[in-house]
């Protein structure tokens with residue numbers, strides 16, 4: 122993979138230009154029009170870099186971003202699934218006050234550069250260079266989805282279907298921390314909303330006729346938060362709360378939004394039971410829970426551990442030490458890991474600041490990460 126790395130180093134100005142091209146396409150998860158235009162431009166870019174794919178499937182995303190499945194045949198029968206999402210958390214117009222730029226200290230910044238357009242650039246270049254050198258390689262199925270940042274509601278079944286017969290799934294989400302660690306464990310999570318209905322009444326004239334939804338919710342929030350188990354990695358955050366109509370009204374309704382993160386799959390059942398057991402002390406108050414689990418936790422399985430070991434060997438050969446880490450955020454890799462299939466995540470950018478204004482990429486690492494992806498692909502051709 123030394124040759125891939127040195128070719129990528131020579132091509133770094135072009136790769137950085139590609140990153141600029143992709144970042145300058147605004148693709149917020151909630152803007153169908155921009156997502157559609159962005160995906161068309163990304164597809165045109167893949168054709169410039171890889172030529173036409175051998176198979177192409179376009180999937181309607183409904184209200185969310187459409188999905189594109191591009192298959193490039195290799196020299197070996199195996200297929201590797203490469204997962205990249207093209208949506209970002211940044212709203213339309215962000216580029217106007219935060220244009221793509223490469224600063225003198227060697228950072229490339231712009232909305233979505235780190236999460237995860239740089240990963241897409243590296244994946245496409247890894248395949249391009251493998252083909253240029255005519256090295257053994259598997260078929261590569263590049264999957265581009267546009268709803269990852271909102272939990273992949275539409276793309277999830279596609280990810281599950283496409284990873285079924287894949288020798289490996291490589292997720293080109295950004296690497297973690299200053300060392301650019303690969304992600305072998307991720308928390309899963311759920312998003313819930315608790316709605317409490319009480320009985321409205323005048324707070325002065327006849328408070329006894331009322332049943333306060335606000336008071337009940339205050340009791341319930343402490344029960345919700347008590348269901349956390351930090352030792353197991355289960356955290357529960359009540360992030361928003363609202364209710365009531367006036368200071369002198371016994372509140373008829375109140376609600377709160379809950380974010381749950383879990384590291385252990387069995388915790389979904391325990392949390393479900395805890396939430397189902399929520400009871401306000403006033404029997405006139407009713408409780409409704411909506412929402413649910415968005416992604417299962419990513420727990421290493423033997424096949425995934427083998428993939429990471431291979432990454433260790435490739436990186437060592439390239440002269441650096443690959444590290445692995447567990448992170449709190451979930452990705453599409455979680456779906457694949459939960460099915461017991463081999464997956465390695467964090468193969469994208471080295472940098473920092475996902476979902477934050479200091480989001481940036483260190484382009485100096487792009488050649489070695491591209492070579493790592495190429496090495497993992499080549500490893501599946503044997």
Ligand SMILES: [Zn+2]
Nearest residue numbers: 206236237294
């Ligand atoms: Zn991402």
